[in-house]
Amino acid sequence: MKYVPTIGIECHVQLCTKTKLFSEVDNDARGKEPNSCVSPVDYALPGMLPRLNGEAVRLAILAGRAMNCEINSYSRFDRKHYFYPDSPKGYQITQFYHPIIGVGYVELPSGTKVRIEHAHLEGDAGKLTHFDGYSLVDLNRVDTPLIEIVSMPDIHSAKDAHDYCKELWRLMRYAGVTYGDLYNGNMRFDVNTSLAPEGSDKLGTRTEVKNLNSFRSVERAVEYEIARQTKVLESGEKVVQQTLGWSDATGKTSPQRSKEVAADYRYMPEPDLPPIRLSREFIETESAKLPLMPASYRAKFGSVIPTDTLEILLDYPELMSRLGEIAPHAISLVSNLFTSVLLAEEKSAEYLNDLPTAAELSELAEMNEKKELSSTATKEVFLRLFDPQMKGRGARQIAKELGLIQENNLGALEKIVDVVLAKPETKKAQDDFRNGEEKVIGFLVGQVMKESHGKANPSAVQEILRKKLA
Amino acid sequence: MKIANKTVTATRLVKDALEKAKHFADYNIFTFIDEEGALKKAAEIDDKIARGEKVGRLAGVPYALKDNFMSTRGDTTASAHILEGCASPITATAVERLENEGAIMIGRTNLDAFAHGSSTENSYYGPTLNAYDKTRVAGGSSGGSAAAVALDIVEFATGTDTGGSIRQPASFNGVYGLKPTYGAVSRYGVVAMASSLDCIGFFTKTPEDMDLLMSVASGRDPKDLTTLPDFYNTNPQLGDSRPVASRPSLRGSAAQSAPVVAEGLESPKLRIGIIKDFDNDVVDAEIRETLKDKCELLKSKGYEIVELEMPSLKYALAVYYIIQPAEVASNLSRYDGVRYGFRSEKSGDLDSLYGNTRSEGFMPENKRRIMIGNFVLSSGFFDAYFLKAAKARTMIADEYKKAFEKCDFILTPVSPSPAFKLGEKVNDPVAMYLEDLMSVSLNLAGVPGLAIPAGRNKAGLPIGLQLVAPRRQDKALIEFAKELQDE
Numbered sequence: 028m029k030y031v032p033t034i035g036i037e038c039h040v041q042l043c044t045k046t047k048l049f050s051e052v053d054n055d056a057r058g059k060e061p062n063s064c065v066s067p068v069d070y071a072l073p074g075m076l077p078r079l080n081g082e083a084v085r086l087a088i089l090a091g092r093a094m095n096c097e098i099n100s101y102s103r104f105d106r107k108h109y110f111y112p113d114s115p116k117g118y119q120i121t122q123f124y125h126p127i128i129g130v131g132y133v134e135l136p137s138g139t140k141v142r143i144e145h146a147h148l149e150g151d152a153g154k155l156t157h158f159d160g161y162s163l164v165d166l167n168r169v170d171t172p173l174i175e176i177v178s179m180p181d182i183h184s185a186k187d188a189h190d191y192c193k194e195l196w197r198l199m200r201y202a203g204v205t206y207g208d209l210y211n212g213n214m215r216f217d218v219n220t221s222l223a224p225e226g227s228d229k230l231g232t233r234t235e236v237k238n239l240n241s242f243r244s245v246e247r248a249v250e251y252e253i254a255r256q257t258k259v260l261e262s263g264e265k266v267v268q269q270t271l272g273w274s275d276a277t278g279k280t281s282p283q284r285s286k287e288v289a290a291d292y293r294y295m296p297e298p299d300l301p302p303i304r305l306s307r308e309f310i311e312t313e314s315a316k317l318p319l320m321p322a323s324y325r326a327k328f329g330s331v332i333p334t335d336t337l338e339i340l341l342d343y344p345e346l347m348s349r350l351g352e353i354a355p356h357a358i359s360l361v362s363n364l365f366t367s368v369l370l371a372e373e374k375s376a377e378y379l380n381d382l383p384t385a386a387e388l389s390e391l392a393e394m395n396e397k398k399e400l401s402s403t404a405t406k407e408v409f410l411r412l413f414d415p416q417m418k419g420r421g422a423r424q425i426a427k428e429l430g431l432i433q434e435n436n437l438g439a440l441e442k443i444v445d446v447v448l449a450k451p452e453t454k455k456a457q458d459d460f461r462n463g464e465e466k467v468i469g470f471l472v473g474q475v476m477k478e479s480h481g482k483a484n485p486s487a488v489q490e491i492l493r494k495k496l497a
Numbered sequence: 498m499k500i501a502n503k504t505v506t507a508t509r510l511v512k513d514a515l516e517k518a519k520h521f522a523d524y525n526i527f528t529f530i531d532e533e534g535a536l537k538k539a540a541e542i543d544d545k546i547a548r549g550e551k552v553g554r555l556a557g558v559p560y561a562l563k564d565n566f567m568s569t570r571g572d573t574t575a576s577a578h579i580l581e582g583c584a585s586p587i588t589a590t591a592v593e594r595l596e597n598e599g600a601i602m603i604g605r606t607n608l609d610a611f612a613h614g615s616s617t618e619n620s621y622y623g624p625t626l627n628a629y630d631k632t633r634v635a636g637g638s639s640g641g642s643a644a645a646v647a648l649d650i651v652e653f654a655t656g657t658d659t660g661g662s663i664r665q666p667a668s669f670n671g672v673y674g675l676k677p678t679y680g681a682v683s684r685y686g687v688v689a690m691a692s693s694l695d696c697i698g699f700f701t702k703t704p705e706d707m708d709l710l711m712s713v714a715s716g717r718d719p720k721d722l723t724t725l726p727d728f729y730n731t732n733p734q735l736g737d738s739r740p741v742a743s744r745p746s747l748r749g750s751a752a753q754s755a756p757v758v759a760e761g762l763e764s765p766k767l768r769i770g771i772i773k774d775f776d777n778d779v780v781d782a783e784i785r786e787t788l789k790d791k792c793e794l795l796k797s798k799g800y801e802i803v804e805l806e807m808p809s810l811k812y813a814l815a816v817y818y819i820i821q822p823a824e825v826a827s828n829l830s831r832y833d834g835v836r837y838g839f840r841s842e843k844s845g846d847l848d849s850l851y852g853n854t855r856s857e858g859f860m861p862e863n864k865r866r867i868m869i870g871n872f873v874l875s876s877g878f879f880d881a882y883f884l885k886a887a888k889a890r891t892m893i894a895d896e897y898k899k900a901f902e903k904c905d906f907i908l909t910p911v912s913p914s915p916a917f918k919l920g921e922k923v924n925d926p927v928a929m930y931l932e933d934l935m936s937v938s939l940n941l942a943g944v945p946g947l948a949i950p951a952g953r954n955k956a957g958l959p960i961g962l963q964l965v966a967p968r969r970q971d972k973a974l975i976e977f978a979k980e981l982q983d984e
Binding site (some may be wrong): 067070071072073074075077078079106108110112115116117118119166291292293294295296298299300301 | 542565566573575580583585586587589683684686687688689691693719720721722723726782823827829830831833835836837847851871874875876879883887917
């Protein structure tokens with residue numbers, strides 16, 4: 028029997044607010060001492076009350092709109108209770124009944140649409156590190172603002188699961204709501220997979236793989252689950268509904284805890300926080316701040332930039348935004364420089380934050396077009412645009428200073444060629460060429476280039492040489 | 498209220514209070530006394546007065562702090578074992594506001610652990626005795642605060658009221674006790690009991706003192722998003738928009754800026770509502786008699802008495818004992834022995850750390866409420882209990898709104914009986930819960946209530962009555978209480 032996989036994904040996105048969701052302490056704990064970014068509200072001293080961070084609400088609006096979602100003008104918070112040392116209050120403040128973000132959809136590069144069921148604001152939990160016989164608790168991450176994005180079960184392949192997660196990651200970064208650092212858990216994915224016989228209108232029993240933090244892991248975990256569940260079903264057994272963990276090392280999922288007896292979170296309306304009421308005007312004003320999204324860039328550049336290159340570039344909102352500003356004739360060259368030069372650089376991450384201006388890039392492209400710069404020289408000048416020593420001088424100035432502008436004046440070139448041909452050490456090569464040894468032309472061109480201090484246009488030089496030695 | 502000046506120094510006031518606190522030590526009122534800190538503060542204020550500098554409106558006034566208010570002075574225990582040794586790094590907004598005006602805390606007062614109770618018998622530190630009869634309870638949960646004011650140890654004391662915890666002990670000890678409108682005074686830094694019901698209020702000897710404290714302590718606090726915009730000092734209007742002060746019967750201190758009522762012109766009478774549903778055998782005969790006498794007095798003063806039918810109120814206690822334990826169970830989740838307070842010696846692994854710390858640290862009444870609360874919140878029961886109670890709560894609030902279309906204030910008993918004997922109800926939780934019968938509906942509706950002293954019964958025990966006003970009419974409520982003072 029053939030089985031159709033159905034996949035739904037929950038994604039947690041850490042918002043890049045300055046302070047935490049419910050307190051005024053620093054939300055950015057990167058490189059900080061454990062438990063140094065914790066206020067009495069976060070570690071749940073008695074009598075402490077949450078204060079809602081308005082910036083998180085604003086970012087939630089942007090995130091929602093990036094996914095074409097409705098923004099609810101009324102939303103509110105609930106308490107989700109569980110005992111664990113990563114949860115100092117004994118409950119998580121989340122939005123169970125009235126989430127801020129309503130239905131919408133994400134369009135994958137393939138054109139497939141994945142509907143969003145809803146997304147809600149909530150506080151993150153702390154971090155536990157387990158040792159032999161004891162565990163250490165770090166509360167720095169407690170109540171970092173999260174939005175949890177819940178998709179509809181619209182995904183039917185591992186590839187689409189991968190693409191959906193990647194597209195979400197792009198959307199969130201374009202919207203500017205997260206640092207999007209997957210390695211550090213800024214975005215985490217929980218993937219629900221079930222199989223149903225082809226043609227069946229009922230979904231099969233699902234499993235949930237928790238806490239995946241790369242697109243590749245999502246894809247591999249789904250592939251694994253599809254294969255595993257197919258085997259289970261084909262052998263006549265039943266899939267057990269359970270929560271699974273994924274190991275990149277073994278490439279396998281394994282059960283975490285049985286969900287047959289579902290945890291009872293005893294949800295309750297959060298009495299310490301009044302509802303969030305957003306006016307339509309506020310939602311519209313905030314939404315208008317959303318920059319162009321990947322789908323718009325695909326429409327805009329699809330005919331100029333090859334799809335492969337474009338899909339690479341789309342991972343970098345900074346590059347796309349710069350491409351959007353430069354002269355249309357320069358886009359093809361600059362997009363190439365971005366992928367083949369900039370992204371190959373060791374320091375590319377650093378460079379992304381400090382890109383050359385659109386004018387500088389347009390000028391560089393123009394010089395290349397006019398053959399004032401060879402392709403090697405173009406790359407060189409391009410990199411120099413990032414050089415702190417040369418920054419801000421412009422492509423032409425840098426090219427001049429480095430002596431990279433090609434000599435295209437035939438009269439001047441002819442003189443240099445004559446000088447070289449008059450040199451005794453080139454005599455043998457000239458004779459050899461006349462005797463049909465084609466490859467020595469390279470040596471002669473090299474001599475001319477040397478004489479011109481590299482400024483000569485090599486193809487023009489070769490043309491002159493051939494004429495003179497004919 | 499005695500406020501420090503050049504002749505009556507803050508040091509004198511504080512020393513007197515400390516002496517009286519020692520004198521009445523057998524009443525078990527205080528869980529902590531800060532003699533050194535209080536005297537130091539008093540000396541600072543006296544210095545200021547001597548230098549002719551400006552001092553606050555409560556300069557040198559000694560007060561008692563219910564032990565569920567966080568402050569950097571003394572451990573905040575909420576009279577609960579599980580919070581033993583919990584030194585707070587922060588100070589509650591209400592405390593800050595009082596102390597900014599020069600009030601001096603001399604000690605922390607006893608309460609039922611986590612304010613769960615109506616007799617202070619659930620305290621880890623034992624019961625507080627009634628100011629009028631040492632064989633009887635002080636009431637609760639703010640029993641220590643009520644007795645401290647009744648015995649004239651301090652000028653005022655703070656309290657919290659979730660279902661009657663200020664009004665009932667106030668009436669048991671013959672003092673004024675205000676539960677303000679929900680959100681009038683910041684809850685920041687006060688150990689939470691049931692967040693949607695908790696109100697911060699005071700015990701005083703006069704309505705005038707209450708007025709002063711409310712004008713100091715109330716108002717919006719950015720640290721408590723449920724606080725209301727400042728209304729106490731700016732909104733003397735009643736629900737029907739007639740200025741209180743312009744009424745013939747209320748020419749108190751607030752009347753100064755009021756329009757002059759033309760001579761001989763018929764002005765509207767103030768209407769006082771009486772809830773018929775509370776006039777039955779459940780309520781002590783002498784209390785009902787006192788209420789009737791008060792009504793007669795009001796009639797003679799020209800007030801109109803209106804009989805109200807409020808059928809939803811019979812559900813109030815049931816609703817309260819669903820919503821309150823649910824929020825209690827939630828709010829007590831944080832006491833797990835991990836970060837502060839008591840931790841059981843028997844904590845081998847995580848489960849035993851949680852289990853033993855909470856088993857040993859909570860009082861039986863705390864545990865009872867945690868169990869009820871988790872039950873009504875559990876999936877499968879949430880709709881039948883919590884959600885239904887939430888709907889009934891809305892009905893009760895609406896019924897108050899309608900009642901206040903027919904009257905300006907409501908007058909009711911506070912509790913079914915005067916102070917009861919120590920140990921009388923301690924093993925009968927339902928009898929204890931019935932203490933809250935006539936007080937909890939105010940918390941459910943968010944309306945303000947003021948317990949006022951109304952004489953004594955034949956046995957010499959104080960009887961209190963409860964005045965209720967529409968939301969945000971706290972000022973008018975206190976003004977009206979001045980009218981009812983025993984002459």
